[in-house]
Amino acid sequence: MTPSKPTADRAYAHVRERLLDGRYPGGELLSERGVATELGLSNTPVREAFLRLQAEGFLRLYPKRGALVVPVTPGEAHSVLQARLLMELFALDALAARGPEAMRAAAEALPQAGDAASDDASPKRALDVARAFHTQLVQAGGNPVLARLYESLWDQQIRIAAASTAGPGHAADDLGEHAAITEAIRAGDGPAARELLTRHVSAVLQRIGLTGGSTLLPPVAWSAAGRPART
Template identity: 90%
Template sequence: MTPSKPTADRAYAHVRERLLDGRYPGGELLSERAVATELGLSNTPVREAFLRLQAEGFLRLYPKRGALVVPVTPGEAHAVLQARLLMELFALDALAARGPEAMRQAAETLPQAANDAPDGASSRLALDVARAFHTQLMRAGGNPVLARLHENLWDQQIRIAAASTAGPGHAADDLDEHAAITEAIRRGDGTAARALLTRHVAAVLHRIGLAGGSALLPPVA
């Protein structure tokens, strides 16, 4: 292991977290020197971190200028959210098939949050709750293979979710939609829960400026 490896890992983790949660938004140009100064490091480990993140598709490096944060493309956002919706609808259907009591019990495990977070914290709170909410919904479906696949998608999902909760009122909208889905599950109303979940995922697309939410699911033959 090279002497720079531990600090390169630290720089990598620092930048990657901020890319995933939206603190480094798509289109922003990151300065190697600025990140190094923030972390109290030399430029070398930050350069190594940038190279790794470029290989993963998060950054695009421009010599002597910096690293551009690669925005989530409309096609990527649509494909990821479509995959997520299909898995979560399957989980809902499996849960509904076990009956109203199972649904009521599952509703009690779904994380919620009030819309009264301190200024500047509501978006991050909504993002954390979103991950916990959708992960727990998948677990409630009872298929651990699908739950793991869903969790493995989260790095792609989280950049989209961060963008969808960043605008004025968007974090509150996200939390309200989770609460409505949970209430439908608590009532044992699988049909309503399905409709609300589909509407919620489509709304995420609209909140990040993408239309086409109604086309998330293929048409019924």
């Protein structure tokens, strides 16, 4: 291990955390010197961290100018949220198939919106609760492969979620929607939980400024034979 490795890891973790939670927003130009000063390091470990983050798609490096935080594009946001919703709905359907008793038990295990109320529903707290809530919901579906895939999706999802909880009142809205989903699951009402979950994830599109009729689940017209109709 090279002497700079521990400090490079520290710089990497520092910058990555701020990229994921939105403290370094899309379009911002970061300087090696600025980040190094924040951490009390030399430029070298920060440069190594920037190179790793460029390889992961978070940064775009410009020699002698700095590192541009790559914004989340509308297409990326839509694709990530669509994948997330499909996974969560599958897990919810699997849970509902086990019956009302399993749904009640799962609802009791979900993080409660009230747990964050005393923290004034801050965006950071709402983001932490959102990750715990949705991850627990997918785990309740009982498919460990799906749960692992969902966890891997969160590094992309968290930047989108951070943007969606940053506006006035959005953090509180997010927590309130969690509470409604939880109550539908507790009541054993699978269709209501499904509808609320779909609205909840779809609302992120509006919160981050994706309007114009974008939907996560495209409507399907079914033929009389029970097959998707050609359009």
